[in-house]
Every structure is written in C-alpha cells, then in structure tokens.
Amino acid sequence: PAARKTAAKEPGKAPRATADKIGRQDWSSWPHYDKAASGFRGYWYPVTWASHITGDPKPFTLCGEKITLIRDNGKVYALHNRCPHRGVPLSEGNQQFPGTVSCPYHGWTFDLPTGRLSAVITDGPGCRLTGKLSVRTYAVEERLGMVWVYMPIAEEEPHPIDEQLPEELVSNAFVMGGRFDPRGGNWRFACENGFDEGHAKYLHRTALWRLFKPMPTWNITRIVPKGRWIYRVQDEVYWEADFPGVGRWTNKRWWMKQPPEGTFNLGNTGKTDKVDPVIESQDFPGFASLSMPGMLRIAYPNFMHYEFYVPIDADHHMYVGVMVNFKQGWDTLPFYAKYLGAVRWLFHGQFSGQDAWMVDVTDAPPEKLYRPDVSLTSWRNLSEEEYAKRIAAAGVTEATANSTETEA
Ligand code: FES
Known part of the structure; x- marks a missing residue:
C-alpha cells in the first residue's frame, strides 16, 4: 500500500495520515501507537475510586504491570505487586507494622514510601537482606475521588498531574x-x-x-x-x-x-x-x-x-x-x-x-478506512506527536522507554 511505501522512504518520520488512503491496511504510519498495545507511559491513569483503597492491599494491573494499592495514615501508596522472595503478590499480604506491607508467605516486610525491605519477620533483626532490597514504587495522587497512578517512562520523575487532567x-x-x-x-x-x-x-x-x-x-x-x-x-x-x-x-x-x-x-x-x-x-x-x-x-x-x-x-x-x-x-x-x-x-x-x-x-489492523475515519487517523497522528515529545523530554529512546526495573 502507498502508506507503507511512504513510511519506508522516510524512516522515523510519520507521514501525515488521512482517512482517504483507502489502501491503508496497517499502522506503520503510527509506529509508537502501533507498539503501545499496553498503553503509553509517561502519564497519570485513574485506577479505582479512592474510597475503595483501605489498609487492606488490593491488586490492580496498569499498562501490563501488576501493582498493589494500600492506604496508610490517610495516604495511598502503590508498589509493584510481587514479593521478590518467591513471587507472591503483596496484595495478599497485610500491615503488620504501620507504614509497611508484609508478604503473607514468609513475612518479608516492605516500607510503603520507598518499597525498601525493612524487616524479615522470619529471619530476625540480623537478616542480611534488610535494607538492601526494594520493590518498585509508583507515584500516586488522589483527584476526582479517584486514585491516579503515574506509569513512568523508564526512571523519569512524574509530571505534575494537574498538567494532564x-x-x-x-x-x-x-x-x-x-x-x-x-x-x-x-x-x-x-x-x-x-x-x-x-x-x-x-x-x-x-x-x-x-x-x-x-x-x-x-x-x-x-x-x-x-x-x-x-x-x-x-x-x-x-x-x-x-x-x-x-x-x-x-x-x-x-x-x-x-x-x-x-x-x-x-x-x-x-x-x-x-x-x-x-x-x-x-x-x-x-x-x-x-x-x-x-x-x-x-x-x-x-x-x-x-x-x-x-x-x-x-x-x-x-x-x-x-x-x-x-x-x-x-x-x-x-x-x-x-x-x-x-x-x-x-x-x-x-x-x-x-x-x-x-x-x-x-x-484491527489490517483495516480499510473510509472518510469519517479522519477522526481516528487524527487521533493517531496526535498520539504519535505527543508521545515523540514525551520520550524526548524523558531523554530516552523508544527501545528503553518501557524498560523499568521492578526490583532493586
Ligand atoms: Fe514473600 Fe516469601 S514469598 S516472603
């Protein structure tokens, strides 16, 4: 198709797409969009109602990543929902100590603000791993009665949420x-x-x-x-x-x-x-x-x-x-x-x-578009441009934008 040929001539540059390219079948004009099956990173997303998050950790999946949300002392925290010991979801755990969540299996206990392993209940104060391991944490805000989680590009700092609402x-x-x-x-x-x-x-x-x-x-x-x-x-x-x-x-x-x-x-x-x-x-x-x-x-x-x-x-x-x-x-x-x-x-x-x-x-794809689909192609053009700006601002390449460490 013509659209595919154009894209091949100008690698890295998305041609302006219009819905009247009846021969269009794939999404090669929108390479970032094409790859964003699990969502675009670098944005805040609403995950649940704020009233649903209590001191009992709850599991969610956002952009393909498993997270757990828990409220402590009025504030909501988000952690990667996987205990680094044997992979048990932390959302199955509970709060043994204020400001922490403990895995239900062997009691590895993680600090909520930092994700750091702060105690290992079954290995005592001398546990050598304490303070040396972390699970990933995510930025959280409450707006519109909802809990919003920032899914970062690589290790970037979150953008202010008010800029994105x-x-x-x-x-x-x-x-x-x-x-x-x-x-x-x-x-x-x-x-x-x-x-x-x-x-x-x-x-x-x-x-x-x-x-x-x-x-x-x-x-x-x-x-x-x-x-x-x-x-x-x-x-x-x-x-x-x-x-x-x-x-x-x-x-x-x-x-x-x-x-x-x-x-x-x-x-x-x-x-x-x-x-x-x-x-x-x-x-x-x-x-x-x-x-x-x-x-x-x-x-x-x-x-x-x-x-x-x-x-x-x-x-x-x-x-x-x-x-x-x-x-x-x-x-x-x-x-x-x-x-x-x-x-x-x-x-x-x-x-x-x-x-x-x-x-x-x-x-889809493949697909064949008709005239009213200018609404779709315009949205895809917008997302291409915005996301290209977003990863440039984060100082990463597309290849590294989605690689985030869930444990450290
Ligand atoms: Fe979490 Fe063992 S699997 S403490």
Missing part, C-alpha cells in the same frame, strides 16, 4: 457521578471508538439514551487542534438520503447555521442558551474532544462527560465514565437526580455497553 477540572468546583468498568478489548480500540464519528448514530441507533440526546449523523468532520486536545467539528452540511432497506437518514436535528454572535454553540445542538458559565469559558470549538493518553471529553451545555480508557494489558482496559456538573449546594440536586435516575443506567450503562461490545470484537 482536563484543565476545567483543576480549578473549578464540581460534583460528579461515574463508574469504573473493566472491559475486554484493547484500550486503543476503546479510545478510537469514543471519538469515532461514524459509529454514534449507527451502533447506538437502538440506545435509549438517544431519546434524550440525538446522535449526529455527519458527513464531513474537521479536526480542530486546540492545546493538547483535538476537537471533532462537523461542517454545517445538512443532508437527507434514502438508503435502500435502511430507510431515510438525516442529520437535520443537528444541523444549524452559525450561532448568533456572542452566543455559545456546542456541537450544533441548537442549545445556545443556558450554557454553564464554566463550560462557556472554556470556549470549546466542538462538543467532542480527545487528548493523550486516551481521555475523551464530551461537552454538553450543562454538564461534561469524560471517558478515560485505561490500559490494563494488551487485551483489557478499564472504562472510566464520569459525568461532571459545575454546581454547588442545592443546585446540584437536579444533576444528581438526572445522573442517578437516567444517565448512570442509560448512558454509562446501556449506551456505553454497546461500545464495550463493539470494542471487544474489533480486530
């Missing part, structure tokens, strides 16, 4: 509802599905959520970059067409001309009034946007929906769906009523379940 969540007060849902399928398919222009109206044609929010059928999407996000913006083209056996399809409900000067228009929903001031102040050029490392944002006029596609391993991901409302006090009651009464079940449940099913059965 959606900016409107860093300094505004808000309430939220959401769910963590472990799912089958690669995280990249989940991410692409979330931003996929073509699937919204067709895959979700039977979703009850559509009774409340019409899904767009667009025929032309432009991708608009803004900061570290790319936005999917539909051109204002109104069409109706008959498809034999499928019926009449139209994008009429989503089509409208430019909003009047000074009003706000999210994704041509026609709702130019009653827009939340926080959402309005962000000046979103389109209602769907996507950012590394797989963070989808849907801006509705009065609330925001986020989807984080967290890599568990090459074949599983964690879907984290969050609905946020920038209100406080009694003003939050309508949001909670709406979330618990409808959104949680219809949107984060049935609607999102259709996505889960499709992600699980997707099998």
Whole structure:
C-alpha cells in the first residue's frame, strides 16, 4: 500500500495520515501507537475510586504491570505487586507494622514510601537482606475521588498531574457521578471508538439514551487542534438520503447555521442558551474532544462527560465514565437526580455497553478506512506527536522507554 511505501522512504518520520488512503491496511504510519498495545507511559491513569483503597492491599494491573494499592495514615501508596522472595503478590499480604506491607508467605516486610525491605519477620533483626532490597514504587495522587497512578517512562520523575487532567477540572468546583468498568478489548480500540464519528448514530441507533440526546449523523468532520486536545467539528452540511432497506437518514436535528454572535454553540445542538458559565469559558470549538493518553471529553451545555480508557494489558482496559456538573449546594440536586435516575443506567450503562461490545470484537489492523475515519487517523497522528515529545523530554529512546526495573 502507498502508506507503507511512504513510511519506508522516510524512516522515523510519520507521514501525515488521512482517512482517504483507502489502501491503508496497517499502522506503520503510527509506529509508537502501533507498539503501545499496553498503553503509553509517561502519564497519570485513574485506577479505582479512592474510597475503595483501605489498609487492606488490593491488586490492580496498569499498562501490563501488576501493582498493589494500600492506604496508610490517610495516604495511598502503590508498589509493584510481587514479593521478590518467591513471587507472591503483596496484595495478599497485610500491615503488620504501620507504614509497611508484609508478604503473607514468609513475612518479608516492605516500607510503603520507598518499597525498601525493612524487616524479615522470619529471619530476625540480623537478616542480611534488610535494607538492601526494594520493590518498585509508583507515584500516586488522589483527584476526582479517584486514585491516579503515574506509569513512568523508564526512571523519569512524574509530571505534575494537574498538567494532564482536563484543565476545567483543576480549578473549578464540581460534583460528579461515574463508574469504573473493566472491559475486554484493547484500550486503543476503546479510545478510537469514543471519538469515532461514524459509529454514534449507527451502533447506538437502538440506545435509549438517544431519546434524550440525538446522535449526529455527519458527513464531513474537521479536526480542530486546540492545546493538547483535538476537537471533532462537523461542517454545517445538512443532508437527507434514502438508503435502500435502511430507510431515510438525516442529520437535520443537528444541523444549524452559525450561532448568533456572542452566543455559545456546542456541537450544533441548537442549545445556545443556558450554557454553564464554566463550560462557556472554556470556549470549546466542538462538543467532542480527545487528548493523550486516551481521555475523551464530551461537552454538553450543562454538564461534561469524560471517558478515560485505561490500559490494563494488551487485551483489557478499564472504562472510566464520569459525568461532571459545575454546581454547588442545592443546585446540584437536579444533576444528581438526572445522573442517578437516567444517565448512570442509560448512558454509562446501556449506551456505553454497546461500545464495550463493539470494542471487544474489533480486530484491527489490517483495516480499510473510509472518510469519517479522519477522526481516528487524527487521533493517531496526535498520539504519535505527543508521545515523540514525551520520550524526548524523558531523554530516552523508544527501545528503553518501557524498560523499568521492578526490583532493586
Ligand atoms: Fe514473600 Fe516469601 S514469598 S516472603
């Protein structure tokens, strides 16, 4: 295919990909993305609800690495979930002493902040290994009621988490509802599905959520970059067409001309009034946007929906769906009523379940793309560029970016 030839001519340089290269079959234009089956390193990922982490260690897998999370004195710690003695998961252990976790097998005891072997209960104070062995630790933060873990590139220091969160969540007060849902399928398919222009109206044609929010059928999407996000913006083209056996399809409900000067228009929903001031102040050029490392944002006029596609391993991901409302006090009651009464079940449940099913059965590459897939190729271009910057900043090569020591 032409795309493959181009890549071969310019080794190391990803050509600009467009969806109109019908002959495309592989992912050679996006070499980093192609290799990121278990996720991109150099990012913070939400792992679980903060309230689920107690003094009892719990096991998780993130980007293919097994970790255990445990809370001590109010703070959450993350350690590699493998005792270096005989490989027993530390998440099966317990806290014999404050600030430590002990392996359940022979009582090797590790200091939580450093991962250092601080005592060996079955070999006494004279144990020669004490202080000389460590298990890897990971940086942890709590935001949005969740525990976030930094998966580093090689041995780099973590980037500040606030630089990686959606900016409107860093300094505004808000309430939220959401769910963590472990799912089958690669995280990249989940991410692409979330931003996929073509699937919204067709895959979700039977979703009850559509009774409340019409899904767009667009025929032309432009991708608009803004900061570290790319936005999917539909051109204002109104069409109706008959498809034999499928019926009449139209994008009429989503089509409208430019909003009047000074009003706000999210994704041509026609709702130019009653827009939340926080959402309005962000000046979103389109209602769907996507950012590394797989963070989808849907801006509705009065609330925001986020989807984080967290890599568990090459074949599983964690879907984290969050609905946020920038209100406080009694003003939050309508949001909670709406979330618990409808959104949680219809949107984060049935609607999102259709996505889960499709992600699980997707099998690509090889693939042949069509015009609306510009949303996918633009995301892959973005991830290539961002990750190239990321490993350059970390001062490593791609070959060493993923090699981290779990014991020392
Ligand atoms: Fe952990 Fe022996 S396997 S102490």
